[in-house]
Amino acid sequence: MALRVTQQMLYGTVINQNNASLARLMATNEQASTQKRINAPSDDPNGAVQVLGTRTDLSQLGQYQSNITSAKGWLNQADSTLSSTSTLITTIKSYAEQAATGTVTQENRNEIATQIRQYFGQLISLANTTYNGDSIFAGQKTNTAAYTQGLWMNSNDATFDAAVSASGGFAISGGSDETVLVQFMGTDPTNYQPAFQYSSDGGTTWNNGTYATAPGASSQTLNLGSGLTMDLDANALTNVTACADHNDSDGTWMWIRPTAVYQGNTNQDVTVFSVDTGGGTATASASGTFSGNVMVRMDDTSGPQYQYSYSTDGGTSWVTGNTSSNIGPPTTLAVPGGLLTITAGAPADGDQFFIQPSTADIPIGISPTDSVVVNGVGTEIFGGIDNNRAVTFSGSNAGNLFETVGKLVGYLETNNQHGIQNCLDDLTASQNQVLVAASSVGARENRVTSAGTMVTTLQENATSTLSNVEDADLTALITTLSEQELAYQAVLKSSSMVMDMSLVKYI
Known part of the structure; x- marks a missing residue:
């Protein structure tokens, strides 16, 4: 049976063929324009998924490169500063x-002291070094100067020092x-006001x-001239030894001299939050080196010692049956990493x-x-006061740079040859502490450099993978484009001939 082809069918077929040929030509032309084989997910669904994944990888690698640049800046600055x-x-x-030599006069030592004070200020400036406005030695307190200059005290009396430390x-x-x-000229175990003299011109x-x-006050304030005062606990003042003369080998002496006070934070800083679910009024502090959060729960507060439990997994499991020291305050509770000390008030059962x-x-x-x-x-590099x-460092302040140089200034300005000699070994220990930190920085710089090389290689591999999947073959593309242009022109010509055919012409 013959099929009758109408003019409408003929025109529709011609238009569809023209559009199909044009669509292929336009798609190829778009590839030529972008030089990409995949310009839409429909071009190659599997390839499009791979392209998106590879682009995500490249974005992450680009962020790593940015981080590496930043890390190099921080570490290079630290390396230069420590050097x-x-x-x-x-x-x-x-x-x-x-x-430290015996031939140097007091005048010579005063001249050296003036120079060392200048160097002390330079050391503080170095410790306060910044990178892009951020302090590099202040822990996470990058918007704060790591150190500020202050005053501190050291004495020649170990018994007095121990009493001062024990009394806060x-x-x-x-x-x-x-x-x-400052030298103490007498003792006063009753009123806690032993006679003393002070000198601000080196003695x-x-x-x-x-x-x-x-x-008789439990805390005494010593007036040291020109508005300078010092507060000491009465128990410390009962441990002074009277001086018979102005020789610092006899009696208790104090040197009040410069130091540097740390303003940043450390990895040893600990915060204690209390939840008085049982109605207690206790406040507490913690000391030690904690690897993570610790929860402490008071189980029984009625006895001469507290019974308590602790958890290191957020309260999922508890270690029970623990006993505190005798009830104070202060009352200490041993937990993993250190001690929880109840400093005031009294806890109740259930307090955490x-x-x-x-x-x-x-x-x-x-x-x-x-x-x-x-x-x-x-504090891990320069020491100071925190x-x-x-x-x-390891129980000794020999590696404490700011304290060592501060003591040196004090001994120079008071013409104390023996004290200056003692500072020599401490300066060596302090320099070793700085060099250990510099070695750590150098090792981290090497890691960053190696990471940079690895990330660059990963970027090159990812870029190559992306190109293989996404980029068009220009040689094949040009050939295809020429073929499709010729095909489209042929379709247009043949279509015009077909559409021009009509029986009307034969009437």
Whole structure:
């Protein structure tokens, strides 16, 4: 049976064929314009998925490269700063060695002291170094200067020092541009006001000291001239030894001289939150090195000792049956990593305490599998004073740079040859502490460099993969484009001939 072809059918078929040929030509033309084989998911669904995944990988690798650039900046700045610090310590040691000899006069030591004070200020400036406006040695407190200059005290009396430490330390108010030398001339176990003298010119002239507090007060304030005062606990003042003369080998002496006070945070900082679910009124603090959060629950507070439990997994499981020290306050509770100390008030059954350690490190991701800490904690490098305590290293303050140089200034300004000699070994220990930190920075720089090389290789591989999947073959594309242009022109010509055919022409 013959099929009748109408003009409408003929025109419709011609138009569809023209559009199909044009669509193929336009698609090829778009590939030629973008030089991409895949311009829409419909071009190659599987390839489009791979393209999107590879682009995501490239974006992440680009972020790693940015992080690596930032990490290099931080670490290079730290490396340069620590190198300058070590060089400055060497210079200070050379001056200290000169001043430690017996042939140097008091005038010579005063001249050296003036120079060392200048170097002390330079050390603080180095410790306060910033990168792009961020402090690099203040822990996570990057918007704060790591150190500020202050005053501190050291004595020649170990018994007195131990009593001061046991009674909560001391507090100094006011300022002084010179070391203030204090010697106790007597004892006073009743009123806690032993007679003392002080000198602010290296011991050349002396002034009789006075107290700003009443006799018998549990805390005494010593007036040291020009608005400078020092608060000491009465128990500490009962442990002084009277001086028979102005020789610091006899009796209790104090040197009030410069130091640097740390303003940043450390990895040892701990915050304690209390939840008085049982109705207690206790406040607490924590000390130690905690690897994570610790929860403490008071189970029985009725006995001579507290019974308590603790959890290190957010309260999922508890270690029970623990006993505190005898009830104070203070009352200590041993937990993993350190101690929880109830400092005031009384807890009730059910009360909980949350120990939350802080972190001072700033880690930056430098590869898919690695990160690097780019900052430093000043107390771990330069020492100084933190939380009203002189920083120690392995139980000794010999490596405490700021305390060592501060003592050196004090001994120079008071013409104390023996004290200067003692500072020499401490300067070496302090320099070693700085060099250990510099070695750590150097190792991290090497890691960052290696990570940069690896990330660059990954970027090159990902770019190559993306090109293989997404990019068009220009040679084949040009050939295809020419063929489709010719085909489209042929379709147009043949279509015009077909559409021009009609029986009307034969009438």
